[in-house]
Amino acid sequence: MSRPVPWIPAVLYGAVLLGGVYYAAIGPGLGARTAGYAALLCALIALDGRERHEWRGRRIAPGAVFALRVLLLCAVAAVDESGLSRVLFVLVPFLAFFAYGSAVAVGLGVGCVAALAGAFTLWVPHWQVRAEYISDLLMFALGVVLALATAAVAAREQQARARLEGTLAQVAELSAARERNRLAREIHDSLGHHLTAIGIQLEKAEAFTSLDPQGSAQAVSHARWSANRALDEVRASVRTLGPGSESEPVGLSRALTDLVHHLDGGSRRITLEMSGCERRPLLVLYRAAQEGLTNACRHSGATEIGVNIAYDERGARLRVVDNGTGFDPADEGFGLAGLRERVRLAEGTMAVDSSAGGTVLTIGVPW
Numbered sequence: 001m002s003r004p005v006p007w008i009p010a011v012l013y014g015a016v017l018l019g020g021v022y023y024a025a026i027g028p029g030l031g032a033r034t035a036g037y038a039a040l041l042c043a044l045i046a047l048d049g050r051e052r053h054e055w056r057g058r059r060i061a062p063g064a065v066f067a068l069r070v071l072l073l074c075a076v077a078a079v080d081e082s083g084l085s086r087v088l089f090v091l092v093p094f095l096a097f098f099a100y101g102s103a104v105a106v107g108l109g110v111g112c113v114a115a116l117a118g119a120f121t122l123w124v125p126h127w128q129v130r131a132e133y134i135s136d137l138l139m140f141a142l143g144v145v146l147a148l149a150t151a152a153v154a155a156r157e158q159q160a161r162a163r164l165e166g167t168l169a170q171v172a173e174l175s176a177a178r179e180r181n182r183l184a185r186e187i188h189d190s191l192g193h194h195l196t197a198i199g200i201q202l203e204k205a206e207a208f209t210s211l212d213p214q215g216s217a218q219a220v221s222h223a224r225w226s227a228n229r230a231l232d233e234v235r236a237s238v239r240t241l242g243p244g245s246e247s248e249p250v251g252l253s254r255a256l257t258d259l260v261h262h263l264d265g266g267s268r269r270i271t272l273e274m275s276g277c278e279r280r281p282l283l284v285l286y287r288a289a290q291e292g293l294t295n296a297c298r299h300s301g302a303t304e305i306g307v308n309i310a311y312d313e314r315g316a317r318l319r320v321v322d323n324g325t326g327f328d329p330a331d332e333g334f335g336l337a338g339l340r341e342r343v344r345l346a347e348g349t350m351a352v353d354s355s356a357g358g359t360v361l362t363i364g365v366p367w
Contacts, residue, residue: 005154009048009091016076016084017041023082033079040076044069044088066099086116086140090147097151105151109144116140194230196294197263198223222262229262252281252316253309256289260307263293269304276311282365284346285309285318291335292320292361300324300359315348315366326354339363 017038024034047069070092076085093109117137120127127133201223205216253274264270270293289307296302302324310317329352336352343350348365 005150006048008094008150010045012088012091013041013045013048016088019084020080020082023084028081033081036079037076037081037085040072040079044072044076047072063099066095069095083136086136087143089116090140090143093144094147094151097148097155102148102152105148109148113137113141113144194226196298197226198230200263200297201226225258225262251278252286253278255281255286256307256309259286259289259293263297271306273306273308274310276316278311278316279367282316282346284342284348284365285316285363287342288318288339288350288361288363289320291339292322292359295327295335296320296322296324296359300326302358315364317365318361318363320361321358323358326356326359329354 020037020041021030021034024030024037047065073085073088073092076088089112092112093105096108097105120133120137124130124133201219205219205223208216208219256272256274260270260272289309293305293307296305300322302322304323306319306321308319308321332352340350343363343365346365348363350364351360351362353360353362
């Protein structure tokens with residue numbers, strides 16, 4: 001686990017360094033011990049910074065660095081005349097928490113308190129009845145507890161941040177996947193339909209070039225309309241990139257009328273019936289009509305195709321009926337699967353009834 005609060009050791013080292021030098025200046029005087037004291041503390045500061053910035057990439061064993069830090073702390077305590085360096089040993093359980101976990105950190109914290117009590121026993125006669133040493137021991141124990149609590153809070157904050165980053169990454173990935181799916185549906189439902197329409201009209205134009213020049217020219221005109229419409233819809237999709245930002249056709253009834261008018265021709269006969277009052281355009285019904293007409297024209301061999309749209313107080317209902325050969329529902333392709341997803345997002349209903357006598361696609365969408 002990396003250390004999320006790297007500034008705490010540096011602050012303690014600096015405070016103890018200034019305090020020890022000040023004590024020497026106003027007391028015993030500055031000398032070799034003070035110089036050694038300052039040099040050891042500077043070495044600790046350098047060790048901490050080097051560990052965070054350089055040694056991490058060199059795969060230095062954390063146990064070796066930890067042991068070196070403890071040895072330097074002991075050396076500082078040995079040359080310290082002020083006694084201030086005792087506070088630095090609260091860093092032992094604090095740093096161990098991030099390197100080895102909470103159990104080892106608590107054990108080392110107890111060990112540090114016990115070591116201080118043992119040192120008093122060895123070098124301070126009758127310290128158990130001297131208030132200043134009892135106070136020092138209690139304050140050191142309290143410092144260890146606070147260091148462990150700070151480490152636990154910092155570790156939990158780091159874990160929560162990591163979980164949040166992971167969640168945000170998942171959300172971004174899901175959003176990207178949803179956007180890819182949306183664009184794939186747009187390409188299939190819009191460009192796929194228009195390319196089918198263009199192919200049908202060009203086939204008609206080629207077949208009737210010599211027999212019906214006027215009909216052939218009209219078919220080419222309809223193909224050109226489909227190409228222009230496809231280009232417009234591509235531009236609209238680019239302008240409205242983002243989930244939930246799909247543009248609605250300007251008037252569903254008018255859009256369906258144009259769709260049927262430019263697709264009808266040849267041996268097929270497409271009829272459009274509308275009833276009720278349209279409240280607002282519904283893109284999902286327009287895409288459903290495109291999908292139903294594309295499937296009927298491209299795959300079913302239908303000669304009669306009917307499109308019916310009915311509006312009422314609750315919403316709109318679309319039916320696309322053809323007399324083609326039908327298909328096996330188990331072979332449902334990407335277009336119908338994408339349409340089901342559109343209908344689900346619009347909180348509507350969808351039913352497909354297909355047999356050898358034809359196919360009926362029914363879509364219901366609330367306002």
